[in-house]
Amino acid sequence: xxxxxxxxxxxxxxxxxxxxxxxxxxxxxxxxxxxxxxxxxxxxxxxxxxxxxxxxxxxxxxxxxxxxxxxxxxxxxxxxxxxxxxxxxxxxxxxxxxxxxxxxxxxxxxxxxxxxxxxxxxxxxxxxxxxxxxxxxxxxxxxxxxxxxxxxxxxxxxxxxxxxxxxxxxxxxxxxxxxxxxxxxxxxxxxxxxxxxxxxxxxxxxxxxxxxxxxxxxxxxxxxxxxxxxxxxxxxxxxxxxxxxxxxxxxxxxxxxxxxxxxxxxxxxxxxxxxxxxxxxxxxxxxxxxxxxxxxxxxxxxxxxxxxxxxxxxxxxxxxxxxxxxxxxxxxxxxxxxxxxxxxxxxxxxxxxxxxxxxxxxxxxxxxxxxxxxxxxxxxxxxxxxxxxxxxxxxxxxxxxxxxxxxxxxxxxxxxxxxxxxxxxxxxxxxxxxxxxxxxxxxxxxxxxxxxxxxxxxxxxxxxxxxxxxxxxxxxxxxxxxxxxxxxxxxxxxxxxxxxxxxxxxxxxxxxxxx
Numbered sequence: 001x002x003x004x005x006x007x008x009x010x011x012x013x014x015x016x017x018x019x020x021x022x023x024x025x026x027x028x029x030x031x032x033x034x035x036x037x038x039x040x041x042x043x044x045x046x047x048x049x050x051x052x053x054x055x056x057x058x059x060x061x062x063x064x065x066x067x068x069x070x071x072x073x074x075x076x077x078x079x080x081x082x083x084x085x086x087x088x089x090x091x092x093x094x095x096x097x098x099x100x101x102x103x104x105x106x107x108x109x110x111x112x113x114x115x116x117x118x119x120x121x122x123x124x125x126x127x128x129x130x131x132x133x134x135x136x137x138x139x140x141x142x143x144x145x146x147x148x149x150x151x152x153x154x155x156x157x158x159x160x161x162x163x164x165x166x167x168x169x170x171x172x173x174x175x176x177x178x179x180x181x182x183x184x185x186x187x188x189x190x191x192x193x194x195x196x197x198x199x200x201x202x203x204x205x206x207x208x209x210x211x212x213x214x215x216x217x218x219x220x221x222x223x224x225x226x227x228x229x230x231x232x233x234x235x236x237x238x239x240x241x242x243x244x245x246x247x248x249x250x251x252x253x254x255x256x257x258x259x260x261x262x263x264x265x266x267x268x269x270x271x272x273x274x275x276x277x278x279x280x281x282x283x284x285x286x287x288x289x290x291x292x293x294x295x296x297x298x299x300x301x302x303x304x305x306x307x308x309x310x311x312x313x314x315x316x317x318x319x320x321x322x323x324x325x326x327x328x329x330x331x332x333x334x335x336x337x338x339x340x341x342x343x344x345x346x347x348x349x350x351x352x353x354x355x356x357x358x359x360x361x362x363x364x365x366x367x368x369x370x371x372x373x374x375x376x377x378x379x380x381x382x383x384x385x386x387x388x389x390x391x392x393x394x395x396x397x398x399x400x401x402x403x404x405x406x407x408x409x410x411x412x413x414x415x416x417x418x419x420x421x422x423x424x425x426x427x428x429x430x431x432x433x434x435x436x437x438x439x440x441x442x443x444x445x446x447x448x449x450x451x452x453x454x455x456x457x458x459x460x461x462x463x464x465x466x467x468x469x470x471x472x473x474x475x476x477x478x479x480x481x482x483x484x485x486x487x488x489x490x491x492x493x494x495x496x497x498x499x500x501x502x503x504x505x506x507x508x509x510x511x512x513x514x515x
Contacts (some may be wrong), residue, residue, distance in 0.1 A: 039074060053074060162202065382407045382437075
C-alpha cells in the first residue's frame with residue numbers, strides 16, 4: 001500500500017540533494033544516448049513539469065556537443081481558455097526555452113499546441129450550444145487537452161516508429177496515481193521506461209516519480225532555472241492561490257485534468273468553485289482585472305440551466321427521462337448572451353488591466369469566424385447577429401468577411417418574418433420557417449437538388465411542434481404506443497403533411513389506412 005503524499009519519504013533522504021541529482025542526471029544521459037527514439041517532454045509551466053524539463057536540460061548540457069544528436073520536443077497544450085496569468089507565464093517561458101536552447105546548441109525545441117478550431121471551448125459552447133461541461137458530460141478534456149498532445153505524439157511515432165514521453169508525474173500526488181504508476185512499472189520494457197496503453201509505440205519516462213512535493217520545491221529553489229526563468233517567481237505564483245497542484249500533460253482520460261488543480265481552464269465548471277482564480281483576485285489587488293472572468297465562469301456554472309437550453313436534442317429529437325425532456329443545446333439568445341459577455345470582458349480587461357494583458361484574446365478571430373459560420377450555415381440563423389454583437393461589445397466594426405451568399409433574407413426581412421410568425425426567437429414556428437427558407441435558398445441554384453427533400457423532412461420533424469408542451473405530449477404518446485406494441489398491440493405512427501389549413505404540421509396517426 002503506497003504512502004500518502006504527506007508521509008512519503010524524501011527521494012533525497014539517502015544521499016542528499018547533490019548526490020541524488022548526479023545519479024539522476026547520469027540516468028537521463030544514459031537513456032538519451034541509448035537509442036535514436038525522439039523525446040517528447042510534457043511542459044505545463046507548473047512545478048513538476050518545470051523540474052522534469054530542468055533535469056533533462058541539465059543532463060543534455062553536460063553532454064559533449066557531438067552527442068547531442070537526438071531531438072527533444074517540449075510540448076505545452078494551450079486550451080485557449082487557460083488561466084490568463086498562467087498562460088502568459090507559459091508562453092513567455094516557451095519563448096525563452098527556444099531562444100536559450102538555440103544559443104547554447106541544445107537540441108530542445110518548444111511547441112505550443114492548441115485544439116483544432118472545431119474543437120475549441122467557445123466554438124462548441126457558443127457556436128454549437130454545448131452546455132457547460134459536467135462530470136457526466138465532460139466534452140472538453142478530450143477536445144482541448146488530449147487530442148492536441150496525442151496528435152503530436154502520433155506524428156512523432158509515424159515519423160520515427162516510436163516516441164518516449166518524459167512526464168513530471170509523481171507517485172506522491174495521490175494514492176490512485178501511485179497505484180497506476182506501480183502497475184505500469186511491472187510492465188516496463190527496459191529500465192525506467194513504462195508502456196503507454198493509450199498510445200501505441202510510445203514509452204513513458206518519469207524521472208521525478210519518487211519525489212515528494214517538498215523535494216520538487218527544494219530542487220527548484222536550490223538549482224537555478226537554466227533557460228532564464230526565476231523559479232522563485234513560480235513559487236510566488238503558487239502561493240497566490242489556495243490549492244496545490246498543476247495541470248499535467250493530459251494524454252488519456254485517467255490523467256487528472258485541470259479541473260482539480262491550480263493551473264486550469266478559467267471556464268472550468270467541473271469543480272464547485274474556481275478557488276485558484278478567486279484566491280489570485282483576493283490575494284493580489286493587481287489581479288482584480290480577472291473578476292469578469294470569474295463572473296462568466298460562475299454564470300456558466302448554473303446547476304439547473306434548463307431554461308437556457310432547447311427542449312430538443314442537438315438532432316431535433318425529443319427524448320424523455322423520468323417523463324421530462326432531456327434538454328439539448330443552449331438557445332440562440334443564450335449563445336448570443338455568452339458571446340456578448342465574453343467580448344465585453346475582453347474589452348474591459350484590455351482597457352482596465354495591466355499592460356501585459358492589453359492585447360489579450362479571450363476568443364480568437366478564427367473562433368469568431370467559425371462560430372458565425374455555424375450560426376448562419378448549420379443553424380440557419382441568417383440574422384447573422386455576430387457582427388452586431390461584436391460591434392456593440394468591442395466598439396469596432398467586425399473584421400470578418402461578409403456572408404451575403406449565405407443570407408436568404410436581409411435584416412428587415414427577418415424583422416418582418418418575426419412579426420408574422422411570432423416575436424419569440426425561440427418559437428419552433430419561427431425557427432421552422434426560417435430554416436425552410438434557408439434550405440430553399442441554398443438549393444435554388446443547384447442543377448441537381450440532391451438532398452433537398454431530406455433537408456426539408458429533417459426541418460419539419462424538428463420544428464412542427466406548437467410549443468414545448470405539444471412536443472412533450474407527442475413524445476409521451478409515442479413512448480406509450482411503443483410500450484403497447486411490445487405487449488402485442490399493433491400500433492405505429494406515420495407522419496403526414498397537412499397543408500389544407502395553410503400550416504405545415506406533422507400529424508401522428510395509427511397504422512390503419514387513411515381514406
